[in-house]
Amino acid sequence: MKVKRYIATDVSEAMIKVKNELGRDAVILHTRKIKKPGIMGFLKKPLVEVIAAVDSSYSSNSNKVFKDNTLNSNILFKNDSENIQNIHSQIDSIKSMLNTVLNKINNEDKSDTSNILNKYEKILLENNIAKPIVDKILTIVSRQISISDENEQSLKNAIKVIVKDYLGKPYSIENAADKPKVIFFVGPTGVGKTTTLAKLGAKLSVMNNKSVAFITSDTYRIAAVDQLKTYSEILSVPLTVIYEPHEIREAITKYNDKDYILVDTAGRNHKDKELLTELKSLISYTNSPEIFLLISLTTGYKDIISIVNSYDFLRDYKLIFTKLDEASLIGNILNVKVLTSKPLSYITTGQSVPDDIEIANIDKIVNCIVGEEYEGSSL
Ligand SMILES: Nc1nc2c(ncn2[C@@H]2O[C@H](COP(=O)(O)OP(=O)(O)OP(=O)(O)O)[C@@H](O)[C@H]2O)c(=O)[nH]1
Ligand SMILES: [Mg+2]
Structure with a gap:
């Protein structure tokens, strides 16, 4: 075996020297960095010391070891970088x-x-x-x-909460504070004013033991007075017919001791401005009246808008929706409520006096609006 020491400025220079002198079969036994001797040596770049050996009898094996080592470390290094690349690309695909x-x-x-x-x-x-x-x-x-x-x-619940909030709390006639409470029933022709007045009159007088009187200003139709007269007789409630708006004052004075005075008005074609002016005048003769605007649930939304606009001279009123039993949809209750911001009060559910009326049941209306059954009365 031949062993030799080489000093070079770096490893590759040392390797060239080893290869030139000992041949390709040389084996590197040891490498280390060394300082040049003397004070100046400390200031310079370190040198490389390589101890190499060659044995002719093992030359081919040694060469193989050397080569394999290089190869292995190359493969290892190559594999490492490939692995890292692989890991990166796997992370990217994940x-x-x-x-x-x-x-x-x-x-x-x-x-x-x-x-x-x-x-x-x-x-x-x-x-x-x-x-x-x-x-x-x-x-x-x-x-x-x-x-x-x-x-x-x-x-669904969130929608219900919003709709319920829009609809507000219903107003009941029994909450009336003043006495006598004068209540007007107004609205388009045939909407159910007289029937609704009779229903509420019956509930107040028969069920709630309140003293009630009726006034009617509807002298346009011959049968109109008779219709209310019949109810007044059945219920033993006095009735006064007035022909001019100002006469209402006297009639109210006459019924001053009553709890409730219910006033029937003639159905108005809401497009007829003159008739509406007359209604306005009638109401103006009354101190703090309560007004119910009746709207049929069988009326289309466009007509409802027109009706509501025609009655906007009434600053304050409550809404009664009639004919729920004949209607197939309930949405107009919400539409009108949003349009007018007026309180809901009653809903009428048929022709029977006094049964077919109820205070608006907000939960029932809300459920129906979100697609559930309207419990009880039709729809
Ligand atoms: N199906 C159904 N019919 C009703 C309801 N309310 C009233 N009616 C009917 O509707 C028709 C007209 O009712 P009225 O009370 O006379 O209506 P009105 O608003 O006083 O009519 P005019 O005074 O002519 O403007 C009558 O046949 C009533 O029985 C209801 O809730 N459902
Ligand atoms: Mg009538």
């Missing part, structure tokens, strides 16, 4: 897979959300709720909760 899954979940969520919102938009529109009101409700709702299949019920 990332992109995750993104795809997340996008899918998001999109599914969005499509779930819009499916459920679409479903309720349809239900509300089918129930005749005006489009701007439907949009308003759904905008509020979609801001309030994130919607998915599981919380469809929460969406």
Whole structure:
């Protein structure tokens, strides 16, 4: 075996020297960094010392070891970098897979959300709720909760809360404070003014033991007075017929001791300004009257808007909705309520006096608006 020491400025220079002198079969036994001797040596770059050996009898094996070592370390190094690259590319593909899954979940969520919102938009529109009101409700709702299949019920409940809030608390005639309370029944022709007045008159006098009187200013139709006269006789409630608006003052004075004075008015074609002026004059002769505007649930929304606009000279009134039994949709209750901001009071549910009337049941109306059954009376 031949062993030799080499000093070089770096490893590659040392290797060249080893290779030149000992040949390709040389084996590196040892390498180390060394300082040049002397003070100046400390300031210079260190040198490399390589101890190499060669044995002719093992030359081919030694060469192999040397080569294999190099190869192994190369392979190892190469494998390491490939592995790292592999890991990076796997991480990248996991990332992109995750993104795809997340996008899918998001999109599914969005499509779930819009499916459920679409479903309720349809239900509300089918129930005749005006489009701007439907949009308003759904905008509020979609801001309030994130919607998915599981919380469809929460969406429905949120809609119910908003609708309930819009509808407010119903007003009952029994809450009237002053005495006598003068109550006008106004509205379009044939809407149910006289019948509703009779229903409430009967409830107040027979069931609530209140003293009641009737006044009618409806002398346009021959049968109109007779109709109310019949109810007044059955209920033993006095009736006064007035022919001019100012006569109402005297009639009210006459019934000063009563708890309630219910005033029937002639049905007005809401497009007839003159008739409406007469009604205005009649009401103006009364101190703090209570007014009920009656609207039939069989009337279309466009006509309802026109009716409500014609009666906007009445600053204060309560809403009575009639003929629920004949209607197939209930949405106009909400439409009118939003349009007028006036309190709801009663709903009439048929022709029978006095039974077919109820104080507006807000929960029943709300449930029906979101697509559930209206409990009790028809629809
Ligand atoms: N189905 C149904 N019919 C009703 C209801 N309320 C009133 N009616 C009927 O509607 C018709 C007109 O009722 P009226 O009380 O005379 O109506 P009105 O508003 O006084 O009519 P005019 O005085 O002519 O303007 C009558 O046949 C009533 O029986 C109701 O809730 N449901
Ligand atoms: Mg009438």
